[in-house]
Amino acid sequence: MSHDGDAVDDANSSAPDLQILGDEITLQPSGFVEPKGIVHDEKEEALMNQSPRFRSEPLQFLREVSLYVSGQGWRAYDRVIGQPVFYSGFSENMTSMVLSAPLLQKRISQLANDRLAVEEKEGLLNKDDKDYITKRAQRRNTLENSLLEVAEKLTDNMICKMESNAFIRGAYYLCMQLVTRAYHQGIHVSSEEVLRIRKVAELAAKNKQSIVFLPSHRSHIDYVSLQLICYRLGLTLPVVVAGDNLNFPVVGAFLQHAGAMWIRRSFGDDALYTTLVQSYIDTLLQGGYNFECFIEGGRSRTGKLLPPKFGILSFVLDSILSGRVKDCIVCPVSTQYDKVIETEGYVTELLGMPKKKENLADFLSNGPSVLSLKLGRVDVRFHEPWSLRKFVDNHLSKLSSIPPSLDTDHHNPEVRAVREKLLRALGYKVLGDINAVSVVMPTALIGTVLLTLRGRGVGKEELVRRVEWLTCRIRAKGGRVAHFGNAPLSEIVDRGLEVLGKDLVGVVEGLAEPTYYAVDRFQLSFYRNMTIHLFIYEALVSAAMYTRIKRGGGPSNQDIPYEELRTQVGFLSSLFRGEFIFSGAGLAANLDTTLRGLEADHVVRLDRDENGNIATIGLSDEERKAGRENYDFYCFLIWPFIEASWLAAVSLMGLTPPAGKNGHVWVEEAKAQNSAQLLGKTLYHQGDLSYFEAVNKETLKNSYARFQQEQIINVVKSKDSKIPPRLQLDPSWRPSRDPETGALLAEGKLWDFTEKIASSRREGKNRRDGATVSSRVLRLTDELGSRLFAEAEEAERKGGKVPSRLSKEEQEALDHNVESARRKRKLEGRAHL
Incomplete structure (x- = not known):
């Protein structure tokens, strides 16, 4: 749905939601806050409906079970929109089609020929033998x-085995019971989007x-909820790409018969397996079977969208480019939660604990505890579907020349460049579409407000006021807030606080008013990150302005010249190129739009020259009178990410070879x-870092x-897959050392880069500043770096598997890659905001 940019939407202007809860589908009225002056005759639908339970309603429970067993009405699942599935012999038919695929047959013949050539070279087949031709054929x-x-x-x-209706x-009944007992307020979808996807499905089925489906991925519930929706609405269930780490006893077989296709986490150089996956995807798309994979690859541990992964997308793209598949329909999907089951586990992973391998024992032991949770609801939104063929043709038409064998000659540099461009455009379009339809849940509103306020806590009235402000800002930016009928905002905030629970948000009683505070800021940041994509431009501009505002003094002392602002915004946007999704309009256009928006919101003041061009930017008088609360909001959103990038850059100083070493060691x-x-x-x-979430593993990896x-x-x-990736600080970026003490010096190219990041860091409150900061931080990073070098050399001396030096072949490959990257960067020498 489009938004006209008004601060507050009419609550009845949006399509109603459908609430799926067990056997019931309920139409839920739109709107977040009751519009003034409007009287509603209809009664508000209760959100707390539950499927009958055996203990409380045994007869109703048995009746519902009997309806599923006998397959009454929609439960029969025998008149689906799409290709037929769940019939005896489905797996056998699919296997036969995959194995007879010309692409696979050609690969098998090629691999056999390659092996014959090796055997002939090794003398296992003698060309002088009189029966050579017969033996070779055999x-x-x-x-x-x-x-x-x-x-x-x-x-x-690998293949899914949809055999039994x-x-x-x-499976539907079991999964619905599990999901709606944990998410006790059900699964919600937009009625408008459901009608649209059904029409698209009917046309797709007609055209085979x-x-x-390309959903976001924050939880294991993602694929369960989409399957439940497709089943309940009578759409053919998609075949879901799943990592084989979930293929453990009992559960793996269950998921495979419900639609999961298992793939390895890494294909390596296995040509047969790679071709087999391609052949299976070709077969599914040629047959018109619905398909689902996660655009981000794995689950997001941080709450925001991850950069796109191109593995499975490249197979789908090849199906289209080769002409083996005429077309398919792409449908980006957003899944949002009041509370994500796995967030506590995500925190431990982000803090450095190794990811725990999935197993049946954990699955069974966690089941009862999950059922007793009250996690609110799940909101699933479908973007308007679009043709992949049209997308590809549109992008190829913009090229001056299209290299031949675009789908097969992956070793050709021109082909690789075009394919990479297509995949990147496809991946980021899908992410943009997901963000466009995502709804912001009350828990995300509350988490965002609590982590973007100064002070230890906030009173209830102020919390509601800021949530209302944030709601208006989200809608003005074209975002969506979840529908909750016409419930008062204070009730919605209470509901969000209840779902988040006392482990995340605490309350201090016995004061003049209840005061709420963030208990677990790290885990709460997961919910804050669900809103940051809406305000990323404002956040970057605010952080760039902070380089002057942090100086203090009078207002004129805090104004920033336009060119200086533009330079810092360009630097930060380039820094976060892999963290956030930016518009393709370019730095100048996006910066101009953002500044005009902030001026219209009375956050900044724009001073123009005689030609009408922006000369300087400063905080508006209105914003100063309001205690800088809106400006600070944008800064608080981006500061943890700036801290993480600064930390990563500082840690690189420690990769400077220790004094007396020649710099050939790789760690x-x-x-x-x-x-x-x-x-x-x-x-x-020690007080030199303000945000603990800045140490999370994912953000550091991105940096x-x-x-x-x-x-x-x-x-x-x-x-060699047993040898992990190794790295080294490029010689041109290595800082110098004090010739007498050997200590790292706070100077040079890398230090200047680090200081440029630091200029937008938050100061005060949680962080000490002083003359000894740089020397203390450098000493620590140098000590940790020296340990890395010592461990690398020691491990190699003891005959470890990870060499600390490069082989000749690795050095040649590195030189080639460095030169290729250098040429590529020259071509891409532009800002990325």
Whole structure:
């Protein structure tokens, strides 16, 4: 739905939601706050409906179960919109089509020929033998049969097995019970979007085209909720791409029969497996079967969208580019939660604890505790679907020339460049579409407000006021806030506080008014990050202005010249290129739009020259009188990310070779990042870091990836999968040392880069400032870096598997990659805001 930019929407202007709760689908009125002067005759629908339980309503419970067993009405799932699934022989038919795919047959023949060439070279097949041709043909036949057997076994392990209609009815009932007991207020979708997706599905079924669902990924509930919606609305269930880490006993088989296709987390150089996955995806898309994969790859541990992963997307793209598939329909999907089940586990992972492997024991032990939770509701939103063929043709039409063999010749640099451009455009369009339809939940509103206020806590009245302000700002930015009928805002805030619970938000009783405060800021930041994409431009501009505002003094002393602002905004936007999704309009256009918006909101004052161009920018008088609360809001959103980037940059100083070393030692990338995290924890507890969430592993990894793109660090990946990636600080970025003491000096290219980030960091309150800060921080990072170098050399001396030096082949590959990256960066020398 489009928004006209008004601060507050008419609550009845939006389409109503559908609430799915067990056997009931309820139309929920739109709107967040009751509009003044409007009287409603209809009664508000209760959100707390529950499916009958055996203990309290045994007869109703048994009746509902019998309806699923017998397949009454919609439960029969025998008149779906789309291709037929859940019939006996489905898996056998699918396996046969995959194994007979020309692409797979060609690959098997090629691999057999390659093996024959090796055997001939090794003398296992003698060309001078009088029966050479017969023996070669027999050997080829043996090799091809063996490869086909391997392919058949791999196919059986991989493909989904939608065999039984009775099974899916039972699976639906079981999953619905589990989900709606944990999320006791049900699954909500937009009625407008449901009607649209049904029409699209009918047309796609007629044309035998697949709908490719590309959802956001924050929880394991994501794919369950989408399957439940498709089943309940009579759409063919999509085949869901899932990592084989979830394929553990009992649960793995259950999911595979409910629509999961298992793939390895890494394909390596396995040509047969890669072709098999491509053939299976081709078969699904050629047959018009719905398909689902997660655009972000894994689950987001931070609450915001992750950069797109192109693995499965590249297979789908190849199906279209090759012409093996005429077209498919792309449908981006956003799934939002009042509370995500896994956030507590995410925090431990982000703080450096290794991810726990999924297993049946944990699944069973966690089940009862999940059922007793009161996690609110799930909101699923569908973007308007679009043709992938039209998207590809539109982008290819803009190229001066299209290289031949675009779908097959992946070693050709021109082909790789075009494919990468297409995939990036596709990935970021999908992410933008997901953000466009995402709804902001009350818990995200509350989390955002609590983490963007100065002071220890906030009173109830002030909390409601700021939530109302944030709601208006979200709608003015074209965002959506979840529908809750016409409930008063104070009730919605109470409901959000209840869902978040006392482990996240505490309340101090016995005061003049109840005062709320963030108990677990790290976990609460997950919910704050669900709103940051709406305000990223305002946040970057505010952080750039802070380089002057932090100086204090009179208002004129805090004004910033336009060019200085533009330079800092360009620097920050480039820094966060991998963190946030930016518009493609360009720096100048986006900056102009943002400044005009902030001026209209009375946050900033724009001083123009005689030609009408913006000369200087400062805080408006209205904003100063309001205690800078709106300006501070934008700063608080971005400061934790600035802190994380500063921490990552400071940690690179420690990668300077120790005094007396020649600089040939390479350290493990994961160990360097762990060392940066340890540095961050130390600096936080010593007062040199303001935000503990700045030490989270994901943001540090993103920063390191960005530094690699900028060639501040060089990373080498070995062909041996047992050797992890290693890195080294590029010689041109290495800081110098004091010739007498050997201590790192706070000067040079890397230090200047770090200081440019630091100029937008938050000062005061939680952070000490003084002349000794730089020397103390540098001493710590140098000590941790020296440990890394010592451990790398010691491990190699003891015969470890990870060499601290590069082989000749690795050095040549590195030189080639560095030169290629340098040329690419020259071509892309532009701002990314």
